[in-house]
Amino acid sequence: MRVFKIMETISRPFRAYPNLSKVLVVFAVSGGGYVAYAQANSDSNLISSAPDVERKKVVVLGTGWAGTSFLRNLKSSSYDVHVLSPRNYFAFTPLLPSVTCGTVEPRSIVEPIRNIVRKKKIGFQFTEAECLKIDAENKKVYCRSHLKDGENEFVVDYDYLVISVGADVNTFNTPGVKEHCHFLKEVEDAQKIRRTVLECFEKACLPTVSDEDKERILHFAIVGGGPTGVEFAAELHDYVNDDLVKLYPGVKDKVKITLLEAGNHILSMFDKRITEFAEEKFRREGINVKTGSMVVKVDKNEITTKEMKTGEESKIPYGMALWSTGIGTRPFVKDFMNQIGQANRRVLATDEWLRVEGCDKVYALGDCATINQRKVVEDIFAIFSKADKDKSGTLTVKEWKEVLNDICERYPQVELYLKSKQMSNIVDLLKDSKGADATESVELNIEDFKTALSKVDSQMKMLPATAQVAAQEGAYLANCFNRMEKCEKNPEGPLRFRGEGRHRFHPFRYKHLGQFAPLGGEQTAAQLPVLPGDGVSIGYSSQWLWYSVYASKQVSWRNRGMVISDWLRRFIFGRDSSQI
């Protein structure tokens, strides 16, 4: 009997994978840790089907990086979470360029959101619907489902609202882009691109197509030389040269790939060495990189570009175009911004605790939001008076040192400024402001203080709109929610300079782990702070690093297994070219 009970307990966390549990049961028995884990997580379905009335209702909009990371890290059982999203799965978007050419299958990089949450001890509900409007005053979200005709709109109440809906594509109002270009934000986009690439090849083989038309049809234009555009160009080049030229020998010489970038270089956010390597590699491989050239119009068969320097316009015939230039705001977020007085902003502004400015209990994270870091200069008097404990009108180094940690935490630009100026401690900053003769015994008045901190705000940086930022924000917010009650009583954040006491939580701090740029041909450029030297590594070894990092970052063992076996299948059998 007991054996059965233990077996059953062990197998609970594996309910998603009934057969795996059978396979793994032998291994699991040897690891005692599983038993405790399994018990802690039992009865999750019971909880989710019988919500407690006292729990706070958290509504999460979106199942992208931010929203999913929030859900995965939420542990407290004091919430009922209701997730609303037009798609019922999380997609590992950094692998989307791989999906466009079949290196990885679409289904391998997605995981149903219900599966991600299923084993958690939180009340959970998912509804496949999109948000139409947020009524922050009455704490209501208006939604619409596309699944049903007739009565398909409904209202959801919330205690806390987490907006993590990501961003739209940004066409910069270029005419014709929405109608004729492909994008690469969703899994469906990647599938459509794959079909279109093959369609172009089949079209070029039709007997009614002239030679000139063949060249046009097989011209693949990519607008935007950022990581997405570059990776797609590289993937497409590999796909064409590894697989397609063998199947379409008659048209293989007509294929052309062009990368259009308005700036002076591709991959401009990377180290110069990476940019140069990528440009050189593409040149060598025959991928046409056209920098300093802005797309001003897209027609059905032609892209009109304008040289940034000369203003000269030219027309490029194309067969398929990918638009990957940047992100824009979703319409309902724009409406919400107008409503809460953020009309002139590009994305939702939040404070350092990810709370939307001007709203109560509304949080925003990921690509739809940006942290509006408080400027030191705005709070300079408050900081001074808080630091000047003895109200002497001057700050001693001792007083200064006492609040420095709080200042650095509340205003991270101070720390960045110290680092950027290679100053090791506070005395250096004083020296900078009072001259080289400043010592430990010096005292600052308010004017000295202002001078000393006058330049720190120049160090404020917007966080990039990447998966990494979104995931870290989601995890941070979940952590705050987990410790909401505890931190209410024992605040752990920095000193409130404009108010009393301390902030409840530490503010969000982004930790940049690095970035990859796969360049095709089993070569990748990596810029990772953990690497020795300047953190740059380019070549085959980085590709293997890329494989291992991307495999390890998958949200589930299923994804991991699928992605790895996709890579194996591609390695052995090549990529498929059926038009599916």
Next chain:
Amino acid sequence: MRVFKIMETISRPFRAYPNLSKVLVVFAVSGGGYVAYAQANSDSNLISSAPDVERKKVVVLGTGWAGTSFLRNLKSSSYDVHVLSPRNYFAFTPLLPSVTCGTVEPRSIVEPIRNIVRKKKIGFQFTEAECLKIDAENKKVYCRSHLKDGENEFVVDYDYLVISVGADVNTFNTPGVKEHCHFLKEVEDAQKIRRTVLECFEKACLPTVSDEDKERILHFAIVGGGPTGVEFAAELHDYVNDDLVKLYPGVKDKVKITLLEAGNHILSMFDKRITEFAEEKFRREGINVKTGSMVVKVDKNEITTKEMKTGEESKIPYGMALWSTGIGTRPFVKDFMNQIGQANRRVLATDEWLRVEGCDKVYALGDCATINQRKVVEDIFAIFSKADKDKSGTLTVKEWKEVLNDICERYPQVELYLKSKQMSNIVDLLKDSKGADATESVELNIEDFKTALSKVDSQMKMLPATAQVAAQEGAYLANCFNRMEKCEKNPEGPLRFRGEGRHRFHPFRYKHLGQFAPLGGEQTAAQLPVLPGDGVSIGYSSQWLWYSVYASKQVSWRNRGMVISDWLRRFIFGRDSSQI
């Protein structure tokens, strides 16, 4: 140098899988057979890009089982083959029901037709287009491509035409079927079904859906109790119970699966034991099997059925319906049939050599055709006079025996008749007609002969519209094409009873290898002549047989590897439920 040359030669057949060739080269070296094979197949691209003017042009319509089997078995280099099909791949259709629930991925069961033919020594061209019209008189095919606007119609000339376009769905003109039902003939159909199943589950979770509506939405109706319908019902039941109920605990009790069959039993083409087992298994598992009930109308949310016995009509609310009742003729084939005087037939009629009746050099195979077996009774005088070598007006047993093989080959119903009557030789047949006192010395006049053969035509059978028949027909026809010249000089077929000499080829003979009916829960019913006893096997062991047969029947190593790894992935991780 020499090593390199050998290596290169060996790797040629693996050009599709550049990386596999590296992996396998060690094994290949040890198998001397590969070298010869590789040399025979070299320069295939060269041939296909520079067609020889003297070659005969074979146009193949369709890339299904029949067309692909023809291409795979065609070896003679005396043809230029031009394949026309709206899809550029071959799909392993028996696994389509598995695709509907994600047990197998769509891409795993398809193989690009260019890849199948690439290594062959035939001139080859593929055009993604559908056939609009056949002009048999002028040997032209009119086609249209859906890939291109504007000038998208073109004409292709042929010397030989192979029609293997398969069949349409047959709605029996039931109103509403085309608009509201799913079908399961193409890979896209299976993908659509998968999305719809998940959509139904998501829809049932919407807050605006009433309990009554939930039950309707989660009612899956399957019309047609043939192998496709039964397998889909089983797959869906497994999918729901293995995977979906865990993710949708709130609605799991509302799911219902109904199988509607107009006949008295499901799987009526199988042995009675299989039918009974399947019906009992489905009943036990809660799959609602409703036999003797014909669908007369399908509305958006309701199916109207009529009891075959009582004529009583009833309405069944449903969320998703699959129509899998039989096959119909494609419109352009119907036009062609009108044109060649086969207007009152259901499908294209061919002779026993797969030549379309009433046309020259046009062949038809697979689901779009049927063999119009010549009746003995029509040729009875010709047979008699041919057999009666000495023109004595009577047939001796010796004369009779001399032509019997030819008769049996030309009219296979004779052999079947002998078998069905458990007659071992010709004397038995004579006994049957002349009475028990017939001996070796008896002689037959024309009337006796007519009496003896009067019942054999009752043994004529239409071949079923299965992949197995189509594949065998394709292989047979390719074989004929391979030996066209040789057999022109040395005909190998049976005696021409109505003409002079012998037929060029043996007529097509179908060899039934058996049939499977997967019933879900890792159980399959198999009816295979090779099995001992009555050839019936039901249960878990048949499922393993099914796995091995279906894996071995894949058209490429890529498919085989993909399908097997899909099974493994499903076994370990379960089926995915993302709505992709």
